Amino acid sequence: MHEYEINETTWNSIQLVNAIKNNDEESVSKLFESAFSPERASEVIRANSTNFVSANEAVNSFKHSLFWVAPIIIKVGASEVLPGTNGAIVPFACPSFLPALSSLFSIGAEIRHLSGLVSHSAITGMNPCEVYEACKVFAGKSKNPSLKFKYQKNETGPGLPELCFAIGTASGFNSKPVVNTAASNNAFKFCQLFQSALQFNIGAKAVQADNVQCMTPMELSEGLYMGIKRWLTVIHETHVFVAVGLALEKAGCYGFKLYIQANEDSPIESIEWSMKTTQIAEARIAEICQWLDGECAIPLEMKRRKKMMLH
Numbered sequence: 001m002h003e004y005e006i007n008e009t010t011w012n013s014i015q016l017v018n019a020i021k022n023n024d025e026e027s028v029s030k031l032f033e034s035a036f037s038p039e040r041a042s043e044v045i046r047a048n049s050t051n052f053v054s055a056n057e058a059v060n061s062f063k064h065s066l067f068w069v070a071p072i073i074i075k076v077g078a079s080e081v082l083p084g085t086n087g088a089i090v091p092f093a094c095p096s097f098l099p100a101l102s103s104l105f106s107i108g109a110e111i112r113h114l115s116g117l118v119s120h121s122a123i124t125g126m127n128p129c130e131v132y133e134a135c136k137v138f139a140g141k142s143k144n145p146s147l148k149f150k151y152q153k154n155e156t157g158p159g160l161p162e163l164c165f166a167i168g169t170a171s172g173f174n175s176k177p178v179v180n181t182a183a184s185n186n187a188f189k190f191c192q193l194f195q196s197a198l199q200f201n202i203g204a205k206a207v208q209a210d211n212v213q214c215m216t217p218m219e220l221s222e223g224l225y226m227g228i229k230r231w232l233t234v235i236h237e238t239h240v241f242v243a244v245g246l247a248l249e250k251a252g253c254y255g256f257k258l259y260i261q262a263n264e265d266s267p268i269e270s271i272e273w274s275m276k277t278t279q280i281a282e283a284r285i286a287e288i289c290q291w292l293d294g295e296c297a298i299p300l301e302m303k304r305r306k307k308m309m310l311h
Contacts, residue, residue: 071227
């Protein structure tokens, strides 16, 4: 290689970054599918779709905005706080958690957030350009200053917990904002206030003390991983995991199908969801798959036979 040449992986990364910034989803897809190193391409997409930097040349400074998500599990009444078929966001009735939210990021960070929750499937349904555009909207730098989410049917059936997310950005001036993981008291206070706000929205349907389980804001990749793991753990508290199926739906996108049963006399139900390597590292997806397989209640040979019967 000539000393001024760059290798194929580096050139692919440069093109991916430019395509994301230019809102060119078609090019992002083609570059990802043709990448010499899909793992590296996924990493580049995850890093660049969730961060937006804008410059202020007048004062020689820049503003760095980080896209964050806070996983929320709702056992009963999720329909009261999630968008319906028209996609309209249901506003928080009592947004008293805002000061506590600001305390979870580095000092001086500017925090912006959506006024309501979005479903898990709405987040996983976003392509990298849409995630990047969301960063720009929150940062006030988008030509289309409104967020639209595709309506997605719920992954779970009636009576099962729902995974949803609060989303927003944290912006720092001349530095990248960070989540203050050491602030355990602030995290506890935020979760308490957020849970109370959501219970207020849900109202009388919130019959259980732990009906809403809230997690603190995280970067998208970590938030999706931790949220999905907690959501499945909550379901596992009341249901046996019978078998799990995994299919590669398209490049970098894995479809999960989990068979569950409330008790021996109950019918076997299934829940389905997708996970993308452009949002979660493939190693993390493999961890969830292995954990699910280990939690399933029947031996491997019986598991294979039962899955054949279920499909």
